[in-house]
Amino acid sequence: xxxxxxxxxxxxxxxxxxxxxxxxxxxxxxxxxxxxxxxxxxxxxxxxxxxxxxxxxxxxxxxxxxxxxxxxxxxxxxxxxxxxxxxxxxxxxxxxxxxxxxxxxxxxxxxxxxxxxxxxxxxxxxxxxxxxxxxxxxxxxxxxxxxxxxxxxxxxxxxxxxxxxxxxxxxxxxxxxxxxxxxxxxxxxxxxxxxxxxxxxxxxxxxxxxxxxxxxxxxxxxxxxxxxxxxxxxxxxxxxxxxxxxxxxxxxxxxxxxx
Amino acid sequence: xxxxxxxxxxxxxxxxxxxxxxxxxxxxxxxxxxxxxxxxxxxxxxxxxxxxxxxxxxxxxxxxxxxxxxxxxxxxxxxxxxxxxxxxxxxxxxxxxxxxxxxxxxxxxxxxxxxxxxxxxxxxxxxxxxxxxxxxxxxxxxxxxxxx
Numbered sequence: 001x002x003x004x005x006x007x008x009x010x011x012x013x014x015x016x017x018x019x020x021x022x023x024x025x026x027x028x029x030x031x032x033x034x035x036x037x038x039x040x041x042x043x044x045x046x047x048x049x050x051x052x053x054x055x056x057x058x059x060x061x062x063x064x065x066x067x068x069x070x071x072x073x074x075x076x077x078x079x080x081x082x083x084x085x086x087x088x089x090x091x092x093x094x095x096x097x098x099x100x101x102x103x104x105x106x107x108x109x110x111x112x113x114x115x116x117x118x119x120x121x122x123x124x125x126x127x128x129x130x131x132x133x134x135x136x137x138x139x140x141x142x143x144x145x146x147x148x149x150x151x152x153x154x155x156x157x158x159x160x161x162x163x164x165x166x167x168x169x170x171x172x173x174x175x176x177x178x179x180x181x182x183x184x185x186x187x188x189x190x191x192x193x194x195x196x197x198x199x200x201x202x203x204x205x206x207x208x209x210x211x212x213x214x215x216x217x218x219x220x221x222x223x224x225x226x227x228x229x230x231x232x233x234x235x236x237x238x239x240x241x242x243x244x245x246x247x248x249x250x251x252x253x254x255x256x257x258x259x
Numbered sequence: 260x261x262x263x264x265x266x267x268x269x270x271x272x273x274x275x276x277x278x279x280x281x282x283x284x285x286x287x288x289x290x291x292x293x294x295x296x297x298x299x300x301x302x303x304x305x306x307x308x309x310x311x312x313x314x315x316x317x318x319x320x321x322x323x324x325x326x327x328x329x330x331x332x333x334x335x336x337x338x339x340x341x342x343x344x345x346x347x348x349x350x351x352x353x354x355x356x357x358x359x360x361x362x363x364x365x366x367x368x369x370x371x372x373x374x375x376x377x378x379x380x381x382x383x384x385x386x387x388x389x390x391x392x393x394x395x396x397x398x399x400x401x402x403x404x405x406x407x
Contacts, residue, residue, distance in 0.1 A: 023280075025338065079281040080339045087336045115281050124278025128346070131272035135265070135298070135347055154279075199355045204279060208349030208380075209342055215384030241358035249362055 005042055006067060007100050009058050011107065012036035016047070016054050017071050018111050019086050023078035023209070026217050026225040029054065032090045039094055051076065051228045078209065085110045118158060125154040125204045133200035138193060145191045146200040149181045153201065167232070168239045174205045175243025183251050198244060207236035262299045269298030269347045276343040286339045289329045294344035297322025301348060311375070312382050315348050319386035327394045341387060350379040 016033040026049050033047040033056055041060075048055040052073055059066035089106055092098075098106070115121065129150035133143040153174050160170055178201040185191035210233035218226030273294030277287050301318030308314055326340035353376030360369035 023338075023342075024336075028336070078279075078342070080286075080336075080342065081281045081283045084283050084286075084336050084339050088334075091334075116278055120278050121281075124275045126275070128272050128275025128279060131268050131275060132347065132351070134268045135272065136352065195352075195355065195359075199352045202355065203346075203349075203351045204276075206349060206351050206354065208346060208351075208383075209280075211349075211380045212342075212345060212384045212387065215381055216388055219384070219388050237354060241354070241361070244355070245358050245362050248359070252362075 004100070005040070005058070005060060008040040008042060009037060009045070009056060009067070009069060011100060011103050013054060013056055013069050013071055014104070014107050014111075015086050015090060016049065016056075017073065018107065019083050020049060020051070020054060020073050021076055022082040023076065023080065024083045024086075025213060026050070026222040027220060028083075028087070032086065036090055036093060049222075050225050051232070079115060081115075082110055082113060085113065118155070122151045122154045126151040129200045129203050132203045133196055136196050136200060138196040138200065142191050142193055142197050143200075145182070145185045146197050149178055149185075149197065149201040150204050152181065153177050154204065157205075167235055171205055171236050171239035172243040172246075175202055175240040175245075176247050177243075178202045178205075179244040179247035179251075183247065202240055202244065205236070205240050207233040210236060262302070265302050266295040266299050270295035272347050273343045276346045280343055282339050282343060283335070285333070286335060289333065290326075290340045290343045293322045293325040293329065293340050294347060296325055297344055298347045312378050315350075315379050316382040316386045318348055319345060319383045320390055323387050323390035327390060337391065345383055345387070348379075348383055350376045353379060 012033045015036060016029045019029045019032060029049045030047045033049075033054070034045055037045040037056075037058070042058055044059045046057050054071040054073065055068065056071075057066055057068040086107070089103075089110065093103060116124070126147040130143045130147040133146045138146070156177060157170055157174055160173060178198050182191065182194050182197040182201065185197060186194050191197050210229055214226055214229035214233050216226075217223075217229055270291035273291045274287055277290050282290060297318045300321040301314050304314040304317040305311065308317070322344045323341060326337050326344060329335065329340050330337035353372055357369050357373040357376055360366070360372055
């Protein structure tokens with residue numbers, strides 16, 4: 001009895017880990033873990049989720065010490081496909097009686113679903129920046145330039161990410177690339193409005209999701225997650241600004257550029 | 260006519276971010292629809308209210324309501340639609356101009372542009388939160404009425 005319950009908690013923890021790693025909200029991860037546990041007759045269970053770790057404690061068996069699990073989350077990306085799949089899974093598990101092994105196998109399949117791949121994601125980055133530029137009212141050349149710049153940024157960041165770097169370095173480099181290539185385009189007289197090129201190129205780096213989640217977590221009572229995500233958003237924003245700012249500053253001060 | 264063009268541009272930007280965020284394949288047209296409608300409501304309310312913050316709030320409300328309806332209808336998590344759909348409204352240019360103000364050592368400009376950026380971000384989150392809380396309240400009332 002003890003071991004089966006422990007196994008189900010592990011399954012719930014794994015489901016929570018996949019969700020949190022791929023950008024689910026705090027309350028959704030907590031709810032999913034508790035829901036999966038309660039479905040398997042584990043009633044006194046508490047879960048506490050922050051963006052950097054999951055804590056689950058179960059105290060369900062009389063006369064035995066409670067067990068707790070801690071899962072440290074180091075890398076977070078946004079892959080909403082996986083979040084949606086785990087959500088489906090936790091809904092499905094209540095309808096049909098899945099065995100532990102089957103459940104684990106399904107979760108592992110979800111965990112290793114390939115992303116859309118570099119080609120499509122890079123293209124997505126380009127399209128996103130280009131059409132954001134159109135919304136800003138940039139002209140067609142500027143739009144094309146930001147299309148290419150953000151593909152370059154995406155590919156470089158993918159490479160840097162594989163070298164196990166942190167958020168700060170990644171976004172500083174991203175911002176610097178955006179500013180540098182925009183300046184090159186302006187100097188070669190291809191681009192016209194440097195502001196619009198840079199704004200639409202750094203769009204793919206901006207912590208829009210992080211800020212939104214931060215405020216949402218804070219307002220709905222997950223204060224620690226809210227603060228953690230705020231810190232993340234500020235670090236991303238500041239590092240992009242440092243990257244862009246550094247390059248622009250050098251250009252204006254030493255190379256005689258003008259805004 | 261201008262609305263159709265703006266709708267299309269915003270929808271394409273949402274599709275791009277959908278690829279980056281790996282949203283499920285069947286969610287692309289829905290997220291694009293929500294994002295496009297959210298953006299044209301922003302453009303509309305910008306003319307009516309003459310306030311970026313107010314218009315962002317209204318635009319986000321529209322896209323959040325549409326996303327909640329899609330989430331219920333297609334049994335998806337609501338973030339699959341809202342996260343890519345809010346992107347056109349995210350204050351990217353505000354962030355850029357506040358950074359430029361710092362480079363210029365123009366702290367007064369930084370304070371005004373920076374705080375406006377912050378308020379825009381807050382209005383997006385507030386709108387999302389208000390819509391999702393209202394949906395939850397409505398669903399709970401429905402459930403209570405249903406069981407009685």
